[in-house]
Amino acid sequence: MPTSIFALACALVFCGLAGPVSAQSLESLIKLGEEEVKLQPLSASDLPTLNQDVTSSKASLPGSLGADKTRIGQDRDIDPDTYIVGPNDVLQLYIWGEFDQPYTLQINPEGYVLIPTVGSFHISGLSLTAAKERLSTAVQNKYPNVNISISLVSMRFFTAYVTGAVLNEGSFTIHPTTRVLDIIKQAGGFRGRSQLVALQDQDAGEATNRNTGRRSIQLIHRDGTSERVDLDMFLATGDLAHNPYVRMGDMVHVSFRKHSVSIFGAVNEEGEYEFLPGDTLGDLVTLAKGLNRSKPLISAELWRFQEGTEQAEVVELGGTKETLEELNYETIRHVELRPNDAIFIRAQSLWQSTHTVVISGEVKFQGRYRIEPGVTRIKDVVAAAGGLTDEASLIGARVIRTKVRAEKDPQLEQLKRQSEVAGLTDMNIEDRAYLKTKTREEKGRVAVDFERLFVDGDEQQNILLANGDVIFFPMQRHTINVSGQVQRAGLIGYEPDRKVRYYITKAGGYLYDADKRNARLVRARTGVREKLKDNLLVEVGDEIWVPQKERIDYWALTRETIPTIFNILTLAALLKGAFF
Template identity: 35%
Template structure:
C-alpha cells in the first residue's frame, strides 16, 4: 500500500497535480530539526537548526561560516594571527561548554581531532547550548616531538596530555631526562623542573607525570649521536669512486681503499692524498689571526709563517699511499672522520711551467732533468723574468723549493 501511495505521489507531481514548491516546503517542515544555541567566540552567535545526527563540531562550524564577501579579509586575519603566534586571540577548542538543561559538560574538540576521542564530540539534543570561550591558558612543547608549538591547556593537564596532543615523541627523543621551564613570579624569573619522560609517559596522571601550569614550556632533547650518518668521499683512480659510509674514528683509510676496489693501473699513489675538511679539526688559530693583520704590520717571522700556511692544502695528511697499499703499513692507516676526502690522481707524465716564460704550459716529463731543461722547453725566459725568484712546487707535498743546478724536477711538479 505504501509503495502504491508513493508511486501515486510521484505521478501526481510529474503531471502537475500538486505544485512542486509546496510539496518540498511541506516535506522540509515535517522533518525533525533541533534548535541549538551557539554563543561566545564564534563568528555568528545565534540559534541554529540542526539535524538530529549533528555533533558539537558541526554546529560550531556553521556558526563560524564565512560569507564569500569576507573570505579575503579572513585570509588576511589568519595570516596576522599566524605571524603573531598568539593563541590567546583564538577561540578555545578544549574548554567548550555544552549546556543541556541543568548539566554542563566540558568539550575538548582538540582531543577529538588529534586523538579520535569521539566522546569529546557528542551528538546534540534539542535545546542544547554550546558556549565557546577564548583561549585563556597555554603551554608549549619543543624539541623531539612530532608537532612542536603552543597548546591550549585545561585544568588537570599533565605532561603526558600535551605529548599526546602533539602526536607523541620522535624516535630521536632522549626519554631519560626532559625538563619544564616554569615562571615563578609575574616577571621573567623561572625555575627548571627535571623529570624522567619515559616514566611520565608510562604512568600517565600519576606522581611521575608532572602537572602543568600556565605558560610552562616543555623541552625534550635529542639522543646523543642518534643514527648519525657518517661518510667519506673518494675520487680519482680507483675502481669504484664515490661516497662510502663509515663509523667515525673506527673505519680506516685502508678499509675504504679496499671497498672502492683499490687503485687502478693508472693511479699515481705517490701523489695521492687524504684531506680532512671538517673545520673544527683543521682550524689554525694563528693563521686565522694573521689573515686579519695587514702585511705591513706583520713581523718577518709572522709573514713567513703566513706565506707558508697560505701555500699548504688545509687539512692534508702526510701519508705514503704506496706503503699503505702495497705493504699494508699500519702507521699510515688513518682512522677516518665525517667528510674526509681521498684523492688518487692518475699518473701525470708532465711538468707545468708557469710564469714569465715565452710558452707557459705542460711539458713532457723526462727523468733526471733539472728546472732549466723545462724552462728551455717552454721557450726560455721572457724579457721581464726575475730569475732569482724561480721556485719549484712539489706535486706530492706542495713544498716550495728554491732550486739549484742539482735539483731534479719530479713528475707533476710546477716550475
C-alpha cells in the first residue's frame, strides 16, 4: 500500500476512535486522499535537492531563503548590466519543464556558487547579467530540456574605505546601492582646515565646507582604476553620474581643495567654489544653482588675479551698466576660467534699486550685503560677514569702487589710440608719463590703510561705502615673489627687516641679460613700483621684478646705419666741392 493511502487509513481509524465523523468531514478527507494519490514522484533519480523533498510538479518557491532579512534601501531598480555581484549576494535559480526546482544560491567568501550536480562557478566581480548567463549556460548544458530563471533576491554587505579630509577615516560596512555621498556621511562628513562640519544632522545641500575638495574626490577601485567624483556638481544638478555607487573594497579619498573661483551677483547662491581645470563660466553658474533672472542681466566682469601678486585684471565680458542693455549670457558661458578668478554678474535691480556691496576673500561669510548709503562703513560690512579669518592679509586688502571703474577717461583713451598708431616716440614727456601712470594704476581703488584701521583703530580709514563697492581681503602670503631674469625665479620665504640684496642673493643672483636699470620692487600694500635698489627694505607680499635687456641686432643696426653714414659723407663731399 502506498505510504499516502496508509496514512489516510490511519487517519480514518483515528477519527473513528475519536468519535463519529460527519459526512462533510469524511468527504473532505476522501478528497484529500484522492489528491495525494495523483501525486507522482519525479523520474529523475539524480535530481539535485537543497534540503527539500521534491515530489510535486507544482512545487512553490520557499517562503524563507535563509537570506539576510535586513532591508536595503534603493533609489532605483537594480541595473543588471552595471550591478557587480560578490560574496554573500543571494540568487534565486528556478528550473521548470522536465522537473520543477527552486535553488537558493549564495556566493561564498571566495566568490563561488555551488549548484548541486552541475558544478561550482566563480561569478564574483561579474555583472549580474554576465553571472546569469554563465550559470544559465552551465545548467542548460546539464539539463537541456528545462527552462531557467535567475534573479537577485538579496544584496550583500561589504567593506569600503574613506580617507582624507573627513571626520572619521577608516573602513565602513556598506551595500551595493551606497553612493559616495552616503559613505562620506557614514564617515562623519567633511573636515575643514579650521573647523569640522558634520553631515549627519544636516541637509546634504547645506552641509558645506569651503576648504574640502568636494569636486575632486577620488574613488579608487580594487583593480587600480579610479574616477573623479564631483559632489558639488551632483548637489547642483541632481545628476547621479557625479555621485556613483561604491564597490566592494573601494577607497574614497577626500582631499583639501587646491584652487578656488568665486561668483557674485545675479546667481542663486553666491560664493566661492572649488576650481577644476577646464571649468568655464557656465560650470560656475551651474554650481551657483543658476542665474537669478528676476531682473534683466546688464553686465558681467571677470576679475583675474595675477599669479604671485594681489593685482587684478578686470575684463568686461559683456553688457554695459551705462546703457542697461540686456546681457546675452549664451555668448559668455564658454569663457574658460583660471584659479582665483572672480565673476560678477550684475542685474539691473542690483545697481538701480538695491544698494549693496560685495565682500570676498578671507572673511568668514563671503557674499553680497545690503548697505545704507551715507551710513554703512567698512567695519560694518566686515562684522556682518563674520569678521576676518586668521589668514586675512591687511596689507593687500582693498576697496574697489566699481562705478569709478566704469567711467571713461577721455584723455587716456586718446593717448592709447595715439600710442597704437604712432607709438610713444611722438608723445611729449608729460603725455608719456600720464599714459604710463594711468595704465599701471588700479582704477577705482579707494585709498584705505587697512592696518591703521584694524590694528591702530584709526577710524578715519573706516570710509563710507557706495553702491557696487567690492571689498577684498587676500590670504596672507609669507613670501616674496622674485620674477624675471634671476637664476631661480619663484617664491622666497619672507624674513622681517631684509632688503632687496638678500632676496636677489636667495634667488641665485642676476642673469647675464638682466636689465637692472629697469628692475622694480612692486609694493603689495599700494601696488606702487619703485626703482630697484639693493638697500630697499622689502615688506611681506612685495614682488621683485627684473626684466630682460632688449637684445640689439647689431647686424641689422649696421645695415640701417651704413646708408645713413654714406649719405652724410656724400653730402659733406658735395658741400666741400661747392664751397672749396
